[in-house]
Amino acid sequence: MDRRTSGRRPELSEENAATTGPDPDDAVLLFVGGPLDGRVQIREARHGEPLPTVTHVHLHGGPKVVHRYDLEPIADGVGVYNLRPPVRRPARDESVAD
Template sequence: MDADSDEQQDAVLLFVGGPLDGRVEVRAARHGAPLPTVTHVHLHGGPKVVSRYDLQPLPGAAGVYHLRPRSGGPSATTPADGDPAD
């Protein structure tokens, strides 16, 4: 996605894992290159749940955001108060 020709195209982005699993978004070229990390905050009746996705660029104007794996501490998808998500 770093090539000049790719920056002129809209980017097709797929989300894998977590609450956004299966979502496909098209990022308009006028917004620039896709961000390397996306943070999704889910607000509902319970605690706030935060999920982080890391971009894996693909050839052309495409990429896949993968749910960030657990790193021994709180999971990639955790309530903001630090308690593990159900």
């Protein structure tokens, strides 16, 4: 009988609660700065090691805004993504011919 149609809820036991909890090999990652400041992410071990750089793109009515975060490992399974400072590029002067 299908649980969705039987009207009964699945029972929660210590056995299946333990299997749904975090794996000790999962990584805990904290974001510092920018729009993701204060966000905590749990990266499951099955996804592999955390990425060295994360790019966050914010789309809105104006131009897209891109933020890059660089990983700083703190301890085994713990890391901080720090906001990368923006790159300042000189504005091209359109009034001067090439």
